Amino acid sequence: MPFRHKHIIALRDLSKEEIELLISTAESMREINQRDIKKVPTLRGKTIINLFYESSTRTRTSFEIAAKRLSADTINISPSTSSATKGETLADTAMNLLAMGPDIIIMRHAVSGSHYFLANKVTCSIINAGDGAHEHPSQGLLDMLTMKDKFGRLDGLKVAIIGDITHSRVARSNIQGLTRLGSSIYLAGPPTMIPPGVERLGNVTVCATMKEALQDADVVMMLRIQQERQGKTLMPNTREYARYFGLNPTNLQLAKPNAMVMHPGPINRGVEMSSYVVDGPQSHILKQVENGVAVRMAMLYHVSGGGAME
Amino acid sequence: MATNETVILDEAGVGRALTRIAHEILERNKGVERLALVGIRSGGAHLAVQLQKRIAEIEKVEVPCGTVDITMYRDDLAARGNLPVGKTDIPFPLDGQRVVLVDDVLYTGRTIRAAMDALIDLGRPRSIQLAVLIDRGHRELPIRADYVGRNVPTAQEEDVKVRFDDSCLPVEVRLVKP
Numbered sequence: 345m346p347f348r349h350k351h352i353i354a355l356r357d358l359s360k361e362e363i364e365l366l367i368s369t370a371e372s373m374r375e376i377n378q379r380d381i382k383k384v385p386t387l388r389g390k391t392i393i394n395l396f397y398e399s400s401t402r403t404r405t406s407f408e409i410a411a412k413r414l415s416a417d418t419i420n421i422s423p424s425t426s427s428a429t430k431g432e433t434l435a436d437t438a439m440n441l442l443a444m445g446p447d448i449i450i451m452r453h454a455v456s457g458s459h460y461f462l463a464n465k466v467t468c469s470i471i472n473a474g475d476g477a478h479e480h481p482s483q484g485l486l487d488m489l490t491m492k493d494k495f496g497r498l499d500g501l502k503v504a505i506i507g508d509i510t511h512s513r514v515a516r517s518n519i520q521g522l523t524r525l526g527s528s529i530y531l532a533g534p535p536t537m538i539p540p541g542v543e544r545l546g547n548v549t550v551c552a553t554m555k556e557a558l559q560d561a562d563v564v565m566m567l568r569i570q571q572e573r574q575g576k577t578l579m580p581n582t583r584e585y586a587r588y589f590g591l592n593p594t595n596l597q598l599a600k601p602n603a604m605v606m607h608p609g610p611i612n613r614g615v616e617m618s619s620y621v622v623d624g625p626q627s628h629i630l631k632q633v634e635n636g637v638a639v640r641m642a643m644l645y646h647v648s649g650g651g652a653m654e
Numbered sequence: 655m656a657t658n659e660t661v662i663l664d665e666a667g668v669g670r671a672l673t674r675i676a677h678e679i680l681e682r683n684k685g686v687e688r689l690a691l692v693g694i695r696s697g698g699a700h701l702a703v704q705l706q707k708r709i710a711e712i713e714k715v716e717v718p719c720g721t722v723d724i725t726m727y728r729d730d731l732a733a734r735g736n737l738p739v740g741k742t743d744i745p746f747p748l749d750g751q752r753v754v755l756v757d758d759v760l761y762t763g764r765t766i767r768a769a770m771d772a773l774i775d776l777g778r779p780r781s782i783q784l785a786v787l788i789d790r791g792h793r794e795l796p797i798r799a800d801y802v803g804r805n806v807p808t809a810q811e812e813d814v815k816v817r818f819d820d821s822c823l824p825v826e827v828r829l830v831k832p
Contacts, residue, residue, distance in 0.1 A: 372739040384726040
């Protein structure tokens, strides 16, 4: 089945088959990452711009490594060194970058939906590296690949997602992707951080307590408390949060004995997760990062195909 | 079978061609020392397994056998769109090996060019030889096969299909007219 999207903005826009294709392509890409010479000529001569309006270590580095392993040329633009600080609008920045002929723009932006706005204006491909509280498709895909590595399937998995669901684009991409592939999602978090109506996204259950969500879970996905995105009103303090919604070796025992623990990073140690769990045997956090490169190679490869249309 | 298809090599014919190629490989390389087979996914990979079996029957030695996927090395990605990417699986070091690259049909030579690039990215073989079941002509690059099952003159509009059964055993070769 060919992949027929020019842009990858949200997993919501992709079918089950397209998500499976991206994951299986990523599985093939991993072989390249294990070679001595980690480079193939596939995207030779393509120019990829990393346009990050929000800070990032993992995602930007991972996209850049992915692009370089496919032989593309990459340029990084961050807000502190760009004309955005002088008041240039997003559309103007994009049109100016476009005039230099990039093939793909990978963007992270604080405004949800900004990628759709941009995709209507430009001729190159747009890949979403996170937009506000909307989606973070590459993170969703790499999380799904990491789960598939452990369980061999996604169908029928019980996935608990704990934390600030409202502000989490990681949660949204995971919910969109995982429910399409047959997993069931259990959410828990402070009531102020659970978006109303989230059950409508598919096989999603909102739990009253963290214990309920953890019960017999195959996967425990912890989210970061996004102090930059919320005011001080949503929770009293981090110590109270850690007490009610933090993952520690004791409450992790409620999940299945072989349950995997995930976190998209960066971690607030001692807040959403205790260090015992972060560094413990069930943690797959670094495996997620490793899979990120292969998943992003698959995304770059598939949006670069000539059959793309939208 | 559609009326525009003719069988040009049946199961026994494919078997005999592979047996002969196995003997030729052993003769040319004077045995199995440092010999390795690498099939091009997917038809060539199935044939490489068959050659490995035949060499094992003749010499009582199992030579290393791997698979290379050339999708990432194609020169026509932009025109072909998103082809599925298969896994390259070469579970032995290529350095110093006499590698026999195996494919089902040799046509423009571009697949072989891509496969050689892929192999050279993985190591430094002592030599690369090429074995194909069918050579149908129309080369676009200066590439020729060292071992050929059958030369089949074709028109460019025609197609040559090597069919495999569910357990990846070669069944027959068909010439498909437009």
